[in-house]
Structure formats: structure tokens, C-alpha cells
Amino acid sequence: MSHRIGPDANDDMLPEYDFTQGVRGKHHQAYKAGTNVVFLDPDVAAAFADSTSVNQALRLLLKLAKESVPARRPNNRMQRTRPAQATKPRR
Numbered sequence: 001m002s003h004r005i006g007p008d009a010n011d012d013m014l015p016e017y018d019f020t021q022g023v024r025g026k027h028h029q030a031y032k033a034g035t036n037v038v039f040l041d042p043d044v045a046a047a048f049a050d051s052t053s054v055n056q057a058l059r060l061l062l063k064l065a066k067e068s069v070p071a072r073r074p075n076n077r078m079q080r081t082r083p084a085q086a087t088k089p090r091r
Contacts, residue, residue, distance in 0.1 A: 040054070048054045 040048075048057070
């Protein structure tokens with residue numbers, strides 16, 4: 001089986017794309033390790049100089065949220081295991 005290499009009418013790649021310096025699998029290990037990629041809206045990104053400052057702001061937000069919201073207390077009420085039986089009205 002031979003693969004044709006060259007321009008294709010259905011190809012989304014434009015001629016100005018240059019991958020000659022590309023490295024295959026460059027981010028594979030980070031992706032495999034579970035690194036999250038988050039895209040910030042431009043107005044939010046403009047407020048931060050780098051990823052360190054974004055992480056600091058998010059950690060502060062988490063800390064403030066934990067301090068301002070009381071911890072959940074366990075619900076000790078009895079839970080129904082079956083739906084209630086419908087009763088007929090008395091005449």
C-alpha cells in the first residue's frame with residue numbers, strides 16, 4: 001500500500017504552515033502525566049503576567065472560598081429506602 005504525499009483538495013493544511021522544525025511527541029509525557037491545559041479568555045489573561053501568578057490567584061481564591069463557606073455537616077436524618085405507598089382517601 002502506498003501513501004500519496006502532496007497537496008490534497010480536502011487538506012486543511014495551508015502551504016504557509018511550516019512543521020520542518022516540529023518535534024513529534026514533544027508534549028506527550030506532560031499530557032500522559034495528567035497536565036491540564038486551560039485556556040483563559042483574553043481579558044483574564046491580560047490580568048496575569050505568567051502561569052505562576054495565575055496559580056497564586058487561584059490558590060488564594062480556593063483559600064478564601066474554604067474560609068467563607070462552612071464545612072458541610074453530615075446529614076444524619078434517616079433516608080427513605082422505598083417510595084411512600086399511596087393511600088386511598090377515606091370516605
